[in-house]
Amino acid sequence: MSSVFPDPLSGLFSVRKSQKARRISLRVVSGRLEVVLPRGVSESVVPEVLARHQKWIERHLSGFRDVHHARGAALVPDRICLVALNESFRVEIGDGGAGRVKAENVVVVPQETAHAVVGLRKWLCRVARSFFLSELGSCAATTGLEWGALRVGMPKTRWGSCSCRGTISLNARLLFLAPSLVRHVVIHELCHLKHPNHGRMFHELLQSFDPLAVIHARQLKYARYAIPMWAA
Ligand SMILES: [Zn+2]
Known part of the structure; x- marks a missing residue:
């Protein structure tokens, strides 16, 4: 039995549940990181494991991203798993607009890799917008903090920001992370109001709404390992 988190084809790492394994281990298989979990260990430990072994991971995967960038074909995944939504989507090659949604949980992209990637990124931002709006709504209700407008983008370095006018900006890549981390970022930005x-x-204030804020902030530092190539 193998289970994959967060994305079997394009993610930077996969998770394998092993009946035989006695302990959690990390391996590099074909240039990709694999986290092996013994039976009964939940995938929720993965961010913490990655955080603990950051040095080892960076040593073994250095240069890995460059190799992948050179191999354009590897950029377009067959499946996309959005961990924050607990949903997975099939990617189909076909005609029509980039990132068109053909049916429920099917995204259609053009054949040409660069266009397909642009389409997927636009699609991701659209999905992110509606998810973030509902998250902001629920977090604002919990915290009593009122926000102004929402901007969704894919900036390189920030998960979120908050302007003095109350505009909250959120990174669409958050959809690849656990719901608890998305909520942490949303609450963090609301507290900046x-x-x-x-x-x-x-x-x-942040800790009063997110008692695990320190742990979440630490996990966010290593969250880039959860971002698949096409979105990285
Ligand atoms: Zn901040």
Whole structure:
């Protein structure tokens, strides 16, 4: 039995559940990272495992991204798993607009790799927008913090930001992460509406709504390993 997290074909790592394994281990198979979990161990431990072994991972996978960028074909996945939504989507090659949604959980992209990737990224931003709107709605209700507008993009370095006018910007790549991490980022940005800094008051407020804020922030540092090539 093997189970894959977050994306069997394009993710930077996969998770295999092994009946035989006695302990959690990391392996590099064909240039890709594999996390092996013994029976009964939940996939929710994966971010923590990646965080703990960051140095080892970077040593063994250095240069890996460049190799993948050179192999254009590997960029377009057959399946996309959006962990935040707990949903997976099939990618089909076909005519029509880039990133067209043909049926429920089927995305159609053009054959040409560069266009397909652009289409997938546009599609991701559209899916992200509606998901973030509902997350912002529920987090605003919980925290009582009112936001102004939402911007969704795929900036290279930031998961989110908050402007002095109350515009919350969120990174569509968050969809590849666990729901708890998305919620953490949304609450983090909402807290900036009250404290536009990372001072003590800000962290106290954040922690009051997200008691695991310190752990979540640490997991976010390594979350880039969960982003598939086409979205990275
Ligand atoms: Zn911040």
